[in-house]
Amino acid sequence: MKEIIDGVFYCGIHDKTRKIFDQLVPLPQGTTYNSYLVRGSEKSALIDTMYQKFGGEYVDMIVASGVKLDYIVSNHAEPDHSGMIPKLLELFPDAAVYCSSKCSENLQNMLHIDAARLHVVADGEDLSLGGRTLKFYLTPWVHWPDTMFTHLVEDNLLFTCDFFGAHYTKNEVFADCSSDLANSAKRYYAEIMMPFANFCAKYLAKTKELAPKMILPSHGPIYRGDDVAFIENLYSEWTSGNSSKKVILAYVSMYDNTTLMADYLENALVAKGLEVVKIDIMDIDEGEIAIELVDAAGLIFGTSMVLTGPHPKSVYLAYLANILRPKLKFTSIIGSFGWGGNLALPINSMFTLTKPRQLSSVVVKGRPRREDFEKLDALAAEIKEAVSL
Ligand code: FEO
Secondary structure (H helix, E strand, O other): OEEEEOOEEEOOEEEOOOOEEOOOEEOOOOEEEOOEEEEOOOOEEEEOOOOHHHHHHHHHHHHHOOOOOOEEEOOOOOHHHHOOHHHHHHHOOOOEEEEOHHHHHHHHHHHOOOHHHEEEOOOOOEEEOOOOEEEEEEOOOOOOOOOEEEEEOOOOEEEEEOOOOOOOOOOOOEOOOOHHHHHHHHHHHHHHHHHHHHHHHHHHHHHHHHOOOEEEEOOOOEEEOOHHHHHHHHHHHHHOOOOOOEEEEEEEOOOOHHHHHHHHHHHHHHHOOOEEEEEEOOOOOHHHHHHHHOOOOEEEEEEEEEOOEEOHHHHHHHHHHHHHOOOOOEEEEEEEEOOOOOOHHHHHOOOOOOOOEEOOOEEEEOOOOHHHHHHHHHHHHHHHHHHHO
8 A cells, every 4th residue: 555645545456467358458568456545534435446356455455554444435336446345345334335326226236235335426526534525526438327536625636447547557656657658548548438539528628627636547557747637638639539641451361362452552542641550450459459540540451251251350340440439430341352252241230330431342353453453542542532531
């Protein structure tokens, strides 16, 4: 447990070995589960708790501090933050959980917490700890409908749970504001926050209005002083309208015919002044594509035919791009087949939540010929125009 300011403690745990989050999000360097203890002159509160995997170590740390817990603030019911609430309620039988209405419902369903121990807060409600006040702001959809911020008013510290988080374990507590942290925070934003970009923009504005001295998320480092602007500026950039000229060309090729097409299209696009991020989707984790999706204008799928349809990894990427809801303007499909099938339909049909414009496809039987490269030139011109719209 580390004292951040007088009477406010970091009680998080670094999990450097975790490889995947929610069985979906790759974690190149693990993550942290942050929890904070706030002591007033009369009462004490924990803000968020711990993933059960580290529950023993965490509870030992809380008990060893000698604190008598009066309140547990649950900013979000996902078990990486709420997992140890039941145990803490056993150990501190007079403690109450403060949370949003949706969070209360989730805690009862997911952790079977007795409703009598839950206090549902209203937006802007205060809780006095004696000389210190916690104020709750309902901020649904960053990341679930239950999320809220907790503001420690007198010290002007803002506890944002998942919002402004990063799966970043290189700092013990405070941010280093490195390019590595920025990339990690962008990956986190892409995979967890981007589907809710409009809410993110709204709560970023709320954060700026509060002008906190520190932002204390429940994953990754704490931002303090001038470093607050580091994460705020990144969120400003990511949630703004998309004016990028970047095109992602994500391809998979069985016998290099699709590779030939992807290489040709890349050169044609670069010659037109566009930025191209070409990715062999067999080589990387999906998080790297998610990062690029944050500020890409378009996504071009390159795929070989596998039996009668695109490579399954291409279809999965399309599904992922759909649920992450990037601000893509357009998609297109290029690729090669041997004897038949449909490359475009299975990919295009994945886009149900977002509706990027579907540009022409260039699908070639076997190895591309001169007329196929001419079609790629035409597609490059179409992409150039679509980027500019
Ligand atoms: Fe870190 Fe949505 O939980």
